């Protein structure tokens with residue numbers, strides 16, 4: 314199922330999705346948009362942050378289940394995505410099930426993340442910020458905290474997995490109405506924000 318007015322940003326760590334979200338939040342039209350991210354601010358998301366920070370070590374399968382549980386609350390919960398859409402808001406989020414298919418696809422194989430994520434609704438637009446890990450890693454090196462996936466080898470595999478997953482979705486009947494926009498994430502911040510707005514401004518919510 315595709316949810317109208319639902320938009321997802323994806324990419325490997327350091328691809329620049331957060332910067333673009335910040336720009337969108339400062340637009341006057343943002344009053345019609347609910348913004349959020351995964352992992353969420355719920356307890357599941359907080360626990361996942363500990364896992365990502367290396368404080369808690371789990372079997373990769375457990376991590377895949379936890380991301381799916383966190384997502385279930387994000388989608389179906391009281392203040393979740395479905396309710397925002399019902400309340401006539403657009404929803405734009407940083408990371409969604411494609412992150413699980415890519416990152417957990419690398420750590421525990423494709424099968425489990427696919428199974429855990431097959432029931433979730435799909436966005437009307439998926440933006441994929443594509444960048445080589447060598448470049449994205451130089452962007453995140455300046456941060457204080459590094460997370461378990463933030464290394465060249467892991468992100469190289471994750472990027473490949475993302476690209477495979479996107480190819481699969483392009484050919485999927487149930488995803489034929491999901492628009493996939495590939496962004497060259499090495500372009501300037503301004504250039505990327507123009508491209509993004511050219512697509513988001515066409516959402517039904519801004520044209521009714």
Ligand code: TYD
Nearest residue numbers: 326351352380408409412413416417460462
């Ligand atoms: P990120 O979105 O980059 O946030 P921050 O900039 O605050 O670190 O980090 C989230 C990490 O979680 C990122 O490395 C990808 C990972 N992740 C998964 O492995 N699976 C998932 O399903 C999701 C949503 C995120």
